[in-house]
Amino acid sequence: MTERYALIGTGHRAQMYLDAMRGDHADVAELVAWSDTNQGRLDFYQAQFVASHAAVPLRFAPDELERTIAEQRIDRVIVTSPDFTHADLVSRSLLAGADVVVEKPITINAEGLRQIAAAIEASGKTVVTTFNYRYSPRNSALRELIQSGAIGDVTSVHFEWVLDTVHGADYFRRWHRDKQSSGGLLIHKASHHFDLVNWWIDAAPRRVFASGGLRFYGAANAASRGLGARTPRNTHAGDPFVLDMAADPRLKGLYLDNEHLDGYVRDRDVFDDDISIEDNLALLVDYDSGATMSYSLNAHSPWEGYRVMVNGTHGRAELEVVERGAVLVGEDGVVVVDPSATPLAGSADNLRPEGERLLLQRHWEAAVEVPIPDGIGSHGGGDAYLLDHVFNRVTSDPLGRPAGYADGVKAVSVGIAGNASLASGLPVLIADLGV
Numbered sequence: 001m002t003e004r005y006a007l008i009g010t011g012h013r014a015q016m017y018l019d020a021m022r023g024d025h026a027d028v029a030e031l032v033a034w035s036d037t038n039q040g041r042l043d044f045y046q047a048q049f050v051a052s053h054a055a056v057p058l059r060f061a062p063d064e065l066e067r068t069i070a071e072q073r074i075d076r077v078i079v080t081s082p083d084f085t086h087a088d089l090v091s092r093s094l095l096a097g098a099d100v101v102v103e104k105p106i107t108i109n110a111e112g113l114r115q116i117a118a119a120i121e122a123s124g125k126t127v128v129t130t131f132n133y134r135y136s137p138r139n140s141a142l143r144e145l146i147q148s149g150a151i152g153d154v155t156s157v158h159f160e161w162v163l164d165t166v167h168g169a170d171y172f173r174r175w176h177r178d179k180q181s182s183g184g185l186l187i188h189k190a191s192h193h194f195d196l197v198n199w200w201i202d203a204a205p206r207r208v209f210a211s212g213g214l215r216f217y218g219a220a221n222a223a224s225r226g227l228g229a230r231t232p233r234n235t236h237a238g239d240p241f242v243l244d245m246a247a248d249p250r251l252k253g254l255y256l257d258n259e260h261l262d263g264y265v266r267d268r269d270v271f272d273d274d275i276s277i278e279d280n281l282a283l284l285v286d287y288d289s290g291a292t293m294s295y296s297l298n299a300h301s302p303w304e305g306y307r308v309m310v311n312g313t314h315g316r317a318e319l320e321v322v323e324r325g326a327v328l329v330g331e332d333g334v335v336v337v338d339p340s341a342t343p344l345a346g347s348a349d350n351l352r353p354e355g356e357r358l359l360l361q362r363h364w365e366a367a368v369e370v371p372i373p374d375g376i377g378s379h380g381g382g383d384a385y386l387l388d389h390v391f392n393r394v395t396s397d398p399l400g401r402p403a404g405y406a407d408g409v410k411a412v413s414v415g416i417a418g419n420a421s422l423a424s425g426l427p428v429l430i431a432d433l434g435v
Helices: 012-020 038-051 062-071 083-095 110-121 137-147 192-202 219-226 249-256 256-262 381-393 405-424
Strands: 003-008 029-035 074-077 099-103 126-131 154-164 205-213 280-287 293-299 304-312 316-322 355-362 369-370
Touching: 003 012, 003 062, 012 029, 012 038, 012 381, 029 062, 038 154, 038 249, 038 256, 062 083, 074 083, 083 099, 083 110, 110 405, 126 381, 126 405, 137 192, 137 304, 137 355, 154 192, 192 293, 192 304, 192 405, 205 405, 249 256, 280 405, 369 381
Parallel strands: 003 029, 003 074, 074 099, 099 126, 154 293
Antiparallel strands: 154 304, 205 280, 280 293, 304 316, 316 355, 355 369
């Protein structure tokens, strides 16, 4: 049976869902209506529908959500709008009679969680939070390894995630730089990571202690390093932090060409003076299972990827992923975004090649490498599997990958508690959040 969908928010992330409903999942999902506060972004995606001879969805304004759900008989609403809007749009959709698929994070604060919980209880409708990293084969392989009992009962986890000066820097150009809009990287980005740990070790977070700050980006840091005068929009020739949206048809079509409609500037200077999020973060998290996690996030690394070490009563599992081995600058002064085939400067070999490796070492035994299956699509090969589960309403599988409302709450609760700990300087109990 084909279900009727509405989508709210047509920025970059919407593309995955729009492609799915025009392509592999057109037999089960029909996009009937869509909405964005910027009509130019709707125009950008509408051109794709026209080019592929697909039916163009009905446009509706955000304040017409309830009427649209009723009149168009919407079964599900997909929410891909900025994080601070999630609680309102999710709860309104539920109360209007539609189920919801929401991009992580489900919301950015405890008030939002309470609002959504009340709407679920009142409506009886469902919420799916899309954690695509669960579906990456390397992450699924680690889950399967832990689930098999190979390392025994989990006692502790160390998790390090590094964002490079391409991907990491981008959070400091966009609306994400405002903590009131995104909740900071502990909410917007790290909810992915906290969900992975919750899922890997099958436990719920109990207590969080956080430390961190803005130590690389921002005006004060630029001044302390003698970077000189800055402009709100970075157009400095030869600056590797320049983002040339005019050279990228997608960024140009979605954002640059539509600035006049709402004033949103997508390429603000990462060393601006109104950045309120952190770029270095460290957490200690206790779980109800008795396990603990040490976690770190750096948003200005020279390479991008993550390392996870899981200790257990029978041994240890280690996953290392290099998503991008280096960010290099070419002879023309332009950043090389995909330097995977380029040797590092001054070296005959690339010493940090892109790749992934999962090791298992049990007590009294040598380490062995655990095979990782190939994936399909982006986000470590997980998006295609996620979309199949979302649009076919799969609610369980042997690895427990489909994520519901409770999973979204557990993931974002770590970040909410972390932000509270950053503010107070004290550990915060998840139970004290009132969610």
